[in-house]
Amino acid sequence: MIDEELVQLLSPEGERVSHPQYQSSLNDEEIFGLYRDMVIVRRLCNESTSLQRQGQLALWAPVQGQEAAQIGAGRALAPMDFTFPSYREHGVAWCRGVPPEDMLRVFRAVSNGGWDPQRYRHALPTIVLGNQALHAVGYAMGVQRDGSEEAVMTFFGDGASSQGDVLESFVWAASFNAPVVFFCQNNQWGISTPSTLQSRVPLYRRAQGFGFPGIRVDGNDVLAVYEVTKRALENARVGGGPTLIEAFTYRMGAHTTSDDPTRYRVDAEVEVWKHRDPVERVKALLVRGHNLKAAAFDQVAAEADAMALKLRDDVLAMGRPDPITMFDNAYAGAHPLIEEGRREMIELGISGGAR
């Protein structure tokens, strides 16, 4: 156990752990499903990292180490729920059905968004730390006004927890008892900044001072994350108000492919966390506890490979957008400067004017 306050249902060795308030509700098939998601997302991440190294992406924000947090949270959602991610929630996006290639449009620098957020009920990546937390609360206020039993979940990191927007969103969520779940992935680092600089007490406790519950879950334990999130979402849907979940996890890789973590953290720390790997943990459970055969794992690996192959093809096929598309959708209504810009671009021969 990392911490006494931590909800954990599966030990790093893949053994079930009992907890007074939570127990896993998932059957073998469902657990295998979570494993499959995690393997695919890890593969997606690795493929993206190599695409970046090969110059095919401008940047990549790896999710490795955080698969359990994201898949546990993502799979706890109901279809009608709505999610507001930051920029690293590829696992959540996967659960929401966002096609992998769409997740990479931002990183290939061909789009500032990448998918239709209304279709997947998954908002676009938010890069400005914390902005999305207020959007989630506002959306949740809309849900309340519609009298609908939906929950809203927003994701942010330990670093973003220091931003005024996140803190104001706590005030508002409490005041309006909004059906929102704040999912903070404490991956121990905000680029080079240790999470202890953002808070000298466990982050989940911050919620209580705002008048709603906070809970810390082992973010590398997909079973625990799933149950904790599911209960918080259900509670939100029936008028129980907000919850802050702190998923205690670790960013195994660099902050992004532009980052060099050797400058600020020691290998020993990474080694410790390797032993808590979220994917290996479920695999151990499935092997030992559920007697799952190697073939099943091979099949998932094959599926992940196929996804990666397709992803690579899709990304390579993403060409440079026609520059004139920068004018599309900047405004809903007619705008003289948009017209002027389009005209200039055509006159300069930068674009043929296709839209």
Added chain:
Amino acid sequence: MIDEELVQLLSPEGERVSHPQYQSSLNDEEIFGLYRDMVIVRRLCNESTSLQRQGQLALWAPVQGQEAAQIGAGRALAPMDFTFPSYREHGVAWCRGVPPEDMLRVFRAVSNGGWDPQRYRHALPTIVLGNQALHAVGYAMGVQRDGSEEAVMTFFGDGASSQGDVLESFVWAASFNAPVVFFCQNNQWGISTPSTLQSRVPLYRRAQGFGFPGIRVDGNDVLAVYEVTKRALENARVGGGPTLIEAFTYRMGAHTTSDDPTRYRVDAEVEVWKHRDPVERVKALLVRGHNLKAAAFDQVAAEADAMALKLRDDVLAMGRPDPITMFDNAYAGAHPLIEEGRREMIELGISGGAR
């Protein structure tokens, strides 16, 4: 007792109340001194309100009802401490030695400041809610770097407690263990907004979630406010870090002279709080407990009257500033647009160019 969590040393009836952690350290003379301060500040406030009614001030923000909170806090300060007020801390300004007429310059609309903040170690009024809390933390970080045993105190209201800047200042104060005391006067209202909209749990509890202590004190009990503040300041000076003090009090008057509280609150509430009047409470103690004679009270009243008379004279003597002074101190260095503005004003005959 208003609340079990409240530190109180003096009942609304002026009787001493015992408390497990706090007891009054003040002798009779000192208590009488606090009484005197409160009477003078109340008089200052009333005189300002009538000056405003008579068209001599553009606006006034009454402090009535909050005298104990402000005098208790103000007198707990050591001379070398530094304070960062919002716009209603006339009582604190009084304790810091700011001349009453200087407090009124802003309200007579002849200045945006009014006094030399470095001289009185009392910053200028901050109107943008919450901005000052960060200044206080920054200043406190400076104190740390100077290796000095000084404390910094900042004042804000229940309303301002929802602003990102105040909340970020909590994060920072905790991270740097800054020698700062956050003094929140919860006067139950932020203009028309009840404090319950800002927090559904007692405000002082917010601190704990950020990793430092919060405490609620009866803000109408000057003895309790004094002791609680004094201890927090001492703690800060010796490296004990920040404290949030919530002074539970009441804004007896309007938000400002522009406000009409009859639109949003009932008389009955005001009546309840009249019985908790901070000035009457100490007077009762002094009369009953300390056998103070009428003459002593009369002398304070006379002193207050004299202050008010002088204040009135001083305010009436404050003429319209020469418009060209708007260019003074806008920049430290030479600036072409400042020169140009001065020149234009002289050419237009708006100013003779005196500075």
Added chain:
Amino acid sequence: MATTSMTMAKALNEGLRRAMEKDKKVLLMGEDIGKLGGVFRITDGLQKDFGEDRVIDAPLAESAIVGTAVGLAIRGYRTVCEIQFDGFVYPAFDQIVSQVAKLRKRSEGAYTMGLVIRLPFQGGIGAIEHHSESPEAYFAHTAGLRVVSCSTPNDAYWMIQQSIEHDDPIIFCEPKSRYWEKGEVDLDNAPHGLFDAVVRREGNDVTVIGYGSSVKTILRAAATAATEGVSMEVIDARSVAPLDIAPMIKSLEKTGHLVVVQEAPHTASVGSEIVAELTERCFYSLRAPGIRVSGYHVPYPPSRIEDDYRPSVDRILDAVDRVMGFES
């Protein structure tokens, strides 16, 4: 055309009421806008009639007011945010610039950022600091936003409704010093499109352009100028961004002289934009350079001397003289 006389404050109140009646998705949100009706009473009575769910008293945090309005927009609501005073919009600046302005583009049209940010702006009410600012240039500069300003009760009544109906986010600047002045309001027909500039007074010698509270000041200057034989054409820009440039060009082609009036300081301002743009488009019509009459480049002064900071009739007339006398 049946018209009714009312103040701009009342016209805004009626406009908001009508918008809320027409569309259930319209919400109001801001500080003290419920029981108090806002510090200027613009939302007076609306919470009583539409309920607390549609007229939302906000905790005191502007970034949250705008940030939650963004979330509500994603959910399909149209929120009119009231910022209590111009000087308190800055805590929301990040949400406005990074999200409100950019989300439609980022989502390639999937999100409609149909929200209005009401900003009582400009000075002239004898207030203390931060209550008299003119921040319109910040928003005009920001791609993705539109900025409009009303100068009459009739415009106020119609423009607020048009803004709420419009699918782009709009910074709605209300000249607070004119809230209590009365004017005729036509309850049946909108006088102009939301983004139209309007000639408020025809003239031949010099074109003077302004918006918000400046319009009336310019008209007073025009009356005085007329007695001195100078014929001022007065244009109310109304749409601060984008500018409705055509009527301005037309006017300049006639007068050849340009003065722009604004309360904001002149550096990188809307006034700079009008001068630069019209110079580019009417270079050969201009008989003198366009001149800006602006607030000075200092923090807004204590209000006892604000009338010497804000463009006055005298300063406008002086600028008109300068621009007219330029050739000589």
Added chain:
Amino acid sequence: MATTSMTMAKALNEGLRRAMEKDKKVLLMGEDIGKLGGVFRITDGLQKDFGEDRVIDAPLAESAIVGTAVGLAIRGYRTVCEIQFDGFVYPAFDQIVSQVAKLRKRSEGAYTMGLVIRLPFQGGIGAIEHHSESPEAYFAHTAGLRVVSCSTPNDAYWMIQQSIEHDDPIIFCEPKSRYWEKGEVDLDNAPHGLFDAVVRREGNDVTVIGYGSSVKTILRAAATAATEGVSMEVIDARSVAPLDIAPMIKSLEKTGHLVVVQEAPHTASVGSEIVAELTERCFYSLRAPGIRVSGYHVPYPPSRIEDDYRPSVDRILDAVDRVMGFES
């Protein structure tokens, strides 16, 4: 004059180091500026040498970075705040506009707001959204602030030191796309005053003004133009606000033609200001209206197409052609 070749990033690093050596009251504060040395390594090694008390790794909150720097200024410190990227300055906008810009005036000089806000700005590095913005107009418009930008390593080295020494708050805009380009740095003598505009290339036909990363682009355009027989005079504004207008006037009196280049969108921009101001001051010297070459009025596009958003050599040459051909 002993000079050393170094990149702009290194020059800034050395400039900061020298300022910290000279004055113990100089602090650095920002996100990831300690062990990491900042995402651009501008503060590389400084925490190691000056300690954690002087090179402060900040929790992730920009309003707090600037707000605490204000408190430190009141205490007598001079803090250089690093904002990680341009697009992340907006959470601090309120503190900058309401406090940093106004506190000296409010205190009538009792407070010295000697702080520098370093802003890696402009695009051209293939980044994702919010990492390529040009927010200088917001600050130029704000009375109480000064805005400067360096375009060479030598300027970077000196201007950062001059900014730290200066008693007014300064927004220090660093063209991040030029961080890794080398140039000669004179370690002994400052080449210019902090607020001086500088002629980077002399010419007779057209004056082209820019700042930051645009300067090099303009110089490239000038080289091309020269081969086509057009002689461009290139001015690096350096001080974005206030503008050093005298050398610009002098140049225009010679050339009669004006082009201004900036990456920000043109509405109410620094470019608008330069055009408006120079038109007013050089009306009879101008043979054509001044033209702005700017970013388009859209949110900064995905970086695969940013080179068609940012003013390119081609667009600058096109503008030069237009302005030169205006008379005909």
